[in-house]
Amino acid sequence: MSALGELSKMKRRTGPKxxxxxxxxxxxxxxxxxxxxxxxxxxxxxxxGPMLASLYxxxxxxxxxxxxNWIGLENFTRMLRDTRLxxxxxxxxxxVLVGVPIQLAVAxxxxxxxxxxxxxxxxxxxxxxxxxxxxxxxxxxxxxxxMFGTTGLVNQLLAMVGIHGPGWISDPxxxxxxxxxxxxxxxxAPMIIFLAGLRQIPVMYYxxxxxxxxxRWQKFRHITIPLLSPIIFxxxxxxIIGSFQSFTQAFIVSGGSGGPSDSTMFFxxxxxxxxxxxxxxxxxxxxxxxxxxxxGAFTAVNFFASKFWVFYDD
Numbered sequence: 240m241s242a243l244g245e246l247s248k249m250k251r252r253t254g255p256k257x258x259x260x261x262x263x264x265x266x267x268x269x270x271x272x273x274x275x276x277x278x279x280x281x282x283x284x285x286x287x288g289p290m291l292a293s294l295y296x297x298x299x300x301x302x303x304x305x306x307x308n309w310i311g312l313e314n315f316t317r318m319l320r321d322t323r324l325x326x327x328x329x330x331x332x333x334x335v336l337v338g339v340p341i342q343l344a345v346a347x348x349x350x351x352x353x354x355x356x357x358x359x360x361x362x363x364x365x366x367x368x369x370x371x372x373x374x375x376x377x378x379x380x381x382x383x384x385x386m387f388g389t390t391g392l393v394n395q396l397l398a399m400v401g402i403h404g405p406g407w408i409s410d411p412x413x414x415x416x417x418x419x420x421x422x423x424x425x426x427x428a429p430m431i432i433f434l435a436g437l438r439q440i441p442v443m444y445y446x447x448x449x450x451x452x453x454x455r456w457q458k459f460r461h462i463t464i465p466l467l468s469p470i471i472f473x474x475x476x477x478x479i480i481g482s483f484q485s486f487t488q489a490f491i492v493s494g495g496s497g498g499p500s501d502s503t504m505f506f507x508x509x510x511x512x513x514x515x516x517x518x519x520x521x522x523x524x525x526x527x528x529x530x531x532x533x534x535g536a537f538t539a540v541n542f543f544a545s546k547f548w549v550f551y552d553d
Contacts, residue, residue, distance in 0.1 A: 350433035371427030380491030436470035
């Protein structure tokens with residue numbers, strides 16, 4: 240009888256709400272909207288508003304001093320003839336396609352070492368994570384420029400063993416590689432995520448593989464990589480998006496000029512030069528939307544390809 244009584248109470252509670260309950264729901268909803276209001280204001284005026292404004296400006300000729308003049312698709316057709324823009328795309332693609340895989344490989348390697356339970360793990364984890372906090376800062380970019388200069392620390396160390404190093408930043412052959420190395424050095428954030436993922440892999444899988452006589456490489460290939468693939472995919476998407484948006488390193492290291500022979504002219508740096516150097520805001524807005532499309536395309540391709548190599552428990 241008690242069970243039937245509880246069931247009847249539940250049926251009564253799921254019936255039409257009373258006027259008092261409706262008032263309580265409205266009061267709760269108002270409180271929720273009040274707490275959400277700062278975020279909604281930020282979304283509207285800091286994100287959505289500027290995005291719509293830049294979309295409009297991408298179809299105009301606008302120099303910040305005069306009213307925008309509607310020119311349709313002319314900004315986008317100009318890009319087809321802009322050789323510096325084509326070069327900046329090539330530099331950016333090289334930076335992303337070379338820097339991201341190397342960075343993730345280094346991050347995974349360090350995470351595997353730290354996952355073995357070495358003494359002082361929190362200390363090493365903090366030290367390795369520190370470059371990720373500072374890697375995008377102006378101070379680190381200036382330090383990197385000094386280290387890889389003609390008389391920088393790197394060449395001083397090479398001179399001690401009789402090697403005359405080039406001007407790594409001023410040489411078109413090595414300038415981009417120096418910035419890629421800076422990007423790889425900031426492996427701390429993906430490393431921390433990899434380390435958390437490694438800690439979630441059940442030990443019983445490795446124990447069972449040892450009974451079967453599996454080698455370290457076989458365990459890494461058939462256990463670690465499949466079970467860590469969602470984390471690899473997550474880091475890959477985040478790092479690709481972040482790499483396409485890289486600006487500070489190239490701006491500081493090249494002095495805002497794009498380096499020798501435009502060898503470090505990132506797409507974002509060229510966008511900055513067009514918008515805030517030449518005040519060609521319409522063209523810069525169009526470039527920003529092209530960058531958004533490129534990032535969206537890379538992300539979509541990654542999500543499509545993930546179903547062929549990302550392993551989930553289900």
